[in-house]
Amino acid sequence: MRKMKQGLVHSRGDGRISRRAFIGVTAGATAALSFGTFIRSGLGAAKVNVLTWSNTLRAMDDVLREQAKQYTKEKGVEVSFEFINQTDLPAKTAAAVESGAGPDIITLWSDGPHLHAKALVDVDDVTASLGKELKGWTNIGKDIAIVGKNWKAVPWGIIPIALTYREDWLKEVGYSTFPDTWDELLAASKKLKDKGHPVGFSLGRAIGDGNQFHYPLLWAFGGAEAKKDGKTVAINSPETAKAVDYRRKLYQAGETEDVFAWDDAANNRAFLAGAVSVTVNAASIYWAAKKDAPPLREVTNHSFFPKGPAGRFGYSTAISLGIFKFSKAQKEAKAFIKWLLEPKQYSAWMGIGEGMMAGLLNYYEDDPVWKKDPKLEVIRQIPKYVRMPGYPAPPSRPAAEAMIKFVIVNMFARAAKGMATAETIKIAEQELKEVYGKA
Amino acid sequence: MSIARAERLAARPWAARLVKPEALTGYGLISPAVFLMLVLLAYPFVLAVSISLTDRVLGEPGKFVWLENFLKLLQDSLFRQTVWNSFVYTISTVFLKLVLGIILALLLNQEMPYRNLVRGALLLPWIVPTSLSVLTWLWMFDSLFSVVNYILLGLGLISKKIPWLGDPFWAMVSVIIVNTWRGLPFFAVSILAGLMTIPRELYEAAETDGARAPRQFWHITLPLLQPVIAVVVLFSTIWTFADFQIVYILTHGGPINATQIFATMAYDVALVAGRIGEGSAISLFLFPALLVVIILLLRYLRRE
Numbered sequence: 154m155r156k157m158k159q160g161l162v163h164s165r166g167d168g169r170i171s172r173r174a175f176i177g178v179t180a181g182a183t184a185a186l187s188f189g190t191f192i193r194s195g196l197g198a199a200k201v202n203v204l205t206w207s208n209t210l211r212a213m214d215d216v217l218r219e220q221a222k223q224y225t226k227e228k229g230v231e232v233s234f235e236f237i238n239q240t241d242l243p244a245k246t247a248a249a250v251e252s253g254a255g256p257d258i259i260t261l262w263s264d265g266p267h268l269h270a271k272a273l274v275d276v277d278d279v280t281a282s283l284g285k286e287l288k289g290w291t292n293i294g295k296d297i298a299i300v301g302k303n304w305k306a307v308p309w310g311i312i313p314i315a316l317t318y319r320e321d322w323l324k325e326v327g328y329s330t331f332p333d334t335w336d337e338l339l340a341a342s343k344k345l346k347d348k349g350h351p352v353g354f355s356l357g358r359a360i361g362d363g364n365q366f367h368y369p370l371l372w373a374f375g376g377a378e379a380k381k382d383g384k385t386v387a388i389n390s391p392e393t394a395k396a397v398d399y400r401r402k403l404y405q406a407g408e409t410e411d412v413f414a415w416d417d418a419a420n421n422r423a424f425l426a427g428a429v430s431v432t433v434n435a436a437s438i439y440w441a442a443k444k445d446a447p448p449l450r451e452v453t454n455h456s457f458f459p460k461g462p463a464g465r466f467g468y469s470t471a472i473s474l475g476i477f478k479f480s481k482a483q484k485e486a487k488a489f490i491k492w493l494l495e496p497k498q499y500s501a502w503m504g505i506g507e508g509m510m511a512g513l514l515n516y517y518e519d520d521p522v523w524k525k526d527p528k529l530e531v532i533r534q535i536p537k538y539v540r541m542p543g544y545p546a547p548p549s550r551p552a553a554e555a556m557i558k559f560v561i562v563n564m565f566a567r568a569a570k571g572m573a574t575a576e577t578i579k580i581a582e583q584e585l586k587e588v589y590g591k592a
Numbered sequence: 593m594s595i596a597r598a599e600r601l602a603a604r605p606w607a608a609r610l611v612k613p614e615a616l617t618g619y620g621l622i623s624p625a626v627f628l629m630l631v632l633l634a635y636p637f638v639l640a641v642s643i644s645l646t647d648r649v650l651g652e653p654g655k656f657v658w659l660e661n662f663l664k665l666l667q668d669s670l671f672r673q674t675v676w677n678s679f680v681y682t683i684s685t686v687f688l689k690l691v692l693g694i695i696l697a698l699l700l701n702q703e704m705p706y707r708n709l710v711r712g713a714l715l716l717p718w719i720v721p722t723s724l725s726v727l728t729w730l731w732m733f734d735s736l737f738s739v740v741n742y743i744l745l746g747l748g749l750i751s752k753k754i755p756w757l758g759d760p761f762w763a764m765v766s767v768i769i770v771n772t773w774r775g776l777p778f779f780a781v782s783i784l785a786g787l788m789t790i791p792r793e794l795y796e797a798a799e800t801d802g803a804r805a806p807r808q809f810w811h812i813t814l815p816l817l818q819p820v821i822a823v824v825v826l827f828s829t830i831w832t833f834a835d836f837q838i839v840y841i842l843t844h845g846g847p848i849n850a851t852q853i854f855a856t857m858a859y860d861v862a863l864v865a866g867r868i869g870e871g872s873a874i875s876l877f878l879f880p881a882l883l884v885v886i887i888l889l890l891r892y893l894r895r896e
Contacts, residue, residue: 247650
């Protein structure tokens, strides 16, 4: 050992390395190492890095990992997926946009293509050829990904959000099918709670479930946060007031105060524990029950959101794949995205999710997965009713900010806590004006 | 210095003055530290300040708007609530940590079996990564499965379960409890260290004069602990104002913004909604006030 050291650096003779020699050697080694990395990254074949969320259903991520390997083998282009927590995605995206460095392909949440349009390359060529081959894009696909005139991302899929309910308990109180209107749901909720089976829709900080329940409720009564121009705040309306009154009644008749504490995972747990009879969710509860509670799965079913005076609405998270302008592998990234959305790959991925994810190309409405289980039929049709926050205006930065600030959910939550309708709407209006005023 | 070299330098006095080898070595030795300070502290700070003076949104350069972000924030109802929450959160946790910290330190200063073991164990909340321990608390406060409620109900102390994270009041109580739990070891250990430096003779003299324990505490312990207390309170105040993890994991600022504090709001505005100019302004809002507090406290300490 001592000999080796002496051979490597100038020794002080006593076997210890002199400080100067130490610094020299470490600096040299670092430089050599980084130069090596530089050479490799500069001269090697293009590599496509994809940053995406780690799915609640790990099996779906495993399919992607396999497909990336397969792609590399077939096309000779290296592709790697990095999976991170969904809640970390905004921060990572922000860092990439700001620093101009990061993954080539990024997974964008619903309004992402609109928020980050300037950092993304146009992908019209990819969407055009996919649209031609696969019966065109759904409306929601176009809504999220077209900014101005161009496609800023390729719509990847939508996580259909339905009402998940207990058939057996609804039968117990006299319903053989799920209530079709909001008023009927109110009546049913009261009966359910009286039997000890409350319903539950998060009024807390559940960025997914809370917003996914309350925007459609607002729209179904004819309310909206802004006008179609996306600038004029329009929350203060008789329609909104009706929705708020309704929400207060629904809380009092059918829920417990647990709903104020719920995050996105809490209602899944409550449903699986048999503590609530109806909640709002993706097919993930149904999926989880397969392993954890098979008897529960037998009596669990899905329903559309009820109809209101203004119609039937839904809000589900849709995801899309964008390519950063700073990417050095744009051509390769486009080719990979196109390949990923072709039936052979896409059906395998979507199929394993069993309703967790639906395609945004019309072709995938007839995917074999939907015929696997009649309880998925509702899930298949959900995307038809989906609108995005900010509706009737297109997705925008103010709409995104209003959602992350829970303006709409909190408006309903204050009412459920007992605040007068006019007062809570006024607070929401003020908050919306502050948000929209900056646009 | 070799004689030959000294002669060379003597021949060029101006050069010798300018590049004294000792001075040069001195600068050389502190330069890594200065460099690190500049890169790791000054640069991000200056950057944050400069961003906060622009209307920058993610991916766009933005333009200089002077103090507009700060003035707009003053008008913002959500921000005003955030300021209020932050003060409630910080003042109550620092107060609780201080009082409990002193009590704990006094107890640990007593003779008892396994004293060192107990002192070591005290540090556990501080050693465990915050995000992990807060996840445990999240379970303990769960609306359905709360073990805290289970125990309290079982003991007959409450008649119906407490909505820990679901009620604006209780949510604030919850984050205060967790922050106090997490920060207490820092207070207790620092104050304990201060206690151990107080000479025994002072107490012996006081006893001779007939002073009982409370008076001894008031006239000896507390005055001599003051510098330590000043430092821990200062640090803890800064840390608590900047706290993020506990609130983000437990309540994410809810319900109905009841626990929204500076860092969580800044995160939502800057990183999720992409308004980084305003987000920086939120996180820097208290900086001037904190700076004044820091200067006053440091002055006080120097006088001590």
